[in-house]
Amino acid sequence: MVKLVLLHKADSIYEDEPDRVYDFPRAYLKAVQEGVGDWVVYYEPVKAGPRGYFAVARIRQVIPKPGVEGRFLALIEPGSYLPFDRDVPRLREGRSWESALMADDGTVKSGGVQQLAVRRLPDGEFAAIVSQGLPQDLIDIEARRYEPRSVLEGGDAVPFERPVIERLTNRPYRDVAFRRKVREAYDYRCALSGLRLRNGGGRPEVQAAHIRPVEHQGSDSVRNGLALSGTLHWMFDRGLLSVADDGSVLVSRNKVPHEVVDRLIHPGGKLLLPSEERNRPHPENLRWHRENVFGQMELTGPAPWQ
Template sequence: MVKLVLLHKAGSIYEDEPDRVYDFPRAYLKAVREAVGDWVVYYEPVKAGPRGYFAVAKIAQVIPKPRVEGRFLALIEAGSFLPFDHEVPRLVGGRAWEAGLMTQTGQVKKGGAQQLAVRRLPEAEFAAIVGAGLPVDLPEREARRYSATGEIDEGAAPFERPLIERLTSRAYRDIAFRRKVREAYDYRCAISGLRLRNGGGRPEVQAAHIRPVEHRGSDSVRNGLALSGTLHWMFDRGLLSVAEDWTVLVSRNKVPGEVVDRLILPGGKLWRPKDERDWPHPENLRWHRENVFGQRLLDGPTPWN
């Protein structure tokens, strides 16, 4: 097995969706096949934007692309995709993270290697890039962000969890997902439009998976919605969903009209992130409409009772 860098840009003409599939030509088939079962890092080409390295995922399988000669699809292992907490710049101190992008005289190579859509990535360079984008102390940073002093107890020092163990830890991934989704939505509820904080400045909004992880949903921001606690509860129980035109759907035989009037943004449309790359993926919303909306029985009291 081998680790790779995969170039990806939003709006690509190819069928790329980083948390699901990577579309590539035959020229890279050998390298991608070698990476099956191993991890890859996504990288935004210079001409596509400023992000640099922005996410990590694991390749599960490689198949020929149906009805397209000479192209192949790398299928991403369900639940493995994780966006970096912050994008890792291409250069640090004038040097590239990848030794293969540097000349023997210490200059960054122009064109050529930088333009390869697939690049092999040594273990040490993979660890350095992912460690920069997903720091080991991410849980402590999140706890410190809203503490009164901005500090945490000495006893809560970060546990030096090995990199791959960190990438597969549900607790760590939940924190990373929550940070990215709430930031993308500017800490505003996508359904009510409200941006509330408690007395300590902590955002009240939560991060909801559209397609749950246990049903092959990913930790991509495009599989997330920032929702208040009540609306998160309602969304998970199929009382709410989102139509193709971003209209908020309501199971009106289960939700009183006065609740709808109080909780949903006037106009009834979903509030979306400023960056279109973070908008909910239509396929995730379709899955929720077809598999959750209106299909759950309510047991026990509801938030409005």
């Protein structure tokens, strides 16, 4: 196994969905097959945008692309994809994170290897890039975000250095990373009510909801998330609400009183979307929620509005 850098740009002829599948030509088959079972870092090329390194995932399997000669698909391990908390610039103090991109004279190579869609990545360089994009103390960073002297702080104690792979597979860590990215994408505003509420200390009240739950092979991509208030999160998870392909909010009318809908849902009756298109809900995730959750759960106990 070997770790890889995979180049991705949204307007490519290759049909990539970073949290699901990576589409590539035969020229890279050997390298990608070497990466099966190991981790990859996604990279946005210079001409595609400013992000640099922006996410991590693990390859589960490589298969021929159905109906397309000479093309292959790297299937991403469900639940492994995680966007970086902060994008990692291509260069650090004028040097590339990847030693393969550096010339003997200390300058960054141009052309050639820079343009490879798949590059092998040594473990140490993988760890350095991921640690820059997903700090090991991210949970503490979030805890201290609105409370500078968090009760979690322990004086001058040295934080425990959690290994990179352990962090990437740790559910509490991933939940914090997902929450931070989803709330930021929606500008801390509920996508269904339109409200941006903060408590007395400035902490946003909006939550991050998975559209397709992780336990049902949903990813931690922002495209599988919605920023929702606590009540609307509860209703969405229980199938009382969903979203149509055109963004219209769907309501289980036999379970939710009209006056509740009027109070809670934005008057336009449509999902309020992130400004950046790449962060908007993936249609397949919304379809899965409509077909597997919406209107299908029996409610027990009192509803939040009762």
